[in-house]
Amino acid sequence: MSTTIVIVIIVVAVVIILLVAWLLMRKRREHQRVEAEGIRDRAAEKEFEVAQQEARAEETAARGRAAKAESEAKAAQAEQLAQQAHMHRGEAADSRTELDKEWERADKVDPDSRSGDAPRED
Known part of the structure; x- marks a missing residue:
């Protein structure tokens, strides 16, 4: 060779x-x-599902924010009502004191009253 x-x-x-x-x-x-194309196809199929999940998450967050705002408004309203109730209690106590004084005065004026015998019960 x-x-x-x-x-x-x-x-x-x-x-x-x-x-x-x-x-x-x-x-x-x-x-x-071919393998990359298969991966892309599967990812594209999941894209819609993930978008739905994101939309649900955003919707839930929005409902949470709305509920929080509503609860804050309710808390403010409750505080305002508590203040009004406190004022009404004070006015009612003052009115009760005046009314008791009127009863006492009536008992003092009435000759048939037994105001000295026993205290008056409401």
């Missing part, structure tokens, strides 16, 4: 090895493209 034939065989073998390597790399890239 001459040196030229050995060199040609080695060159052909290297070319074949490089060609096979190139084909394998190309096949691998195509497989990766």
Whole structure:
């Protein structure tokens, strides 16, 4: 075998090895493209579901904010009513004191009253 034939065989073998390597790399890239497309398809299918979840979360947060605002308004209203009740109790106590004085005065004026016998019960 001459040196030229050995060199040609080695060159052909290297070319074949490089060609096979190139084909394998190309096949691998195509497989990766197909796999990536599958991943993208599954992600696109989940996109709608995730958007719905986000919308539900925002809606729930909005309802929470509305409930908080409503409870704050109710708390303010309750505080105002408590203050009014306190004022009404004070007015009622003053009125009760005046009324008791009127009863005592009536008892003092009435000659038939037994005001000295026992205290008056309401």
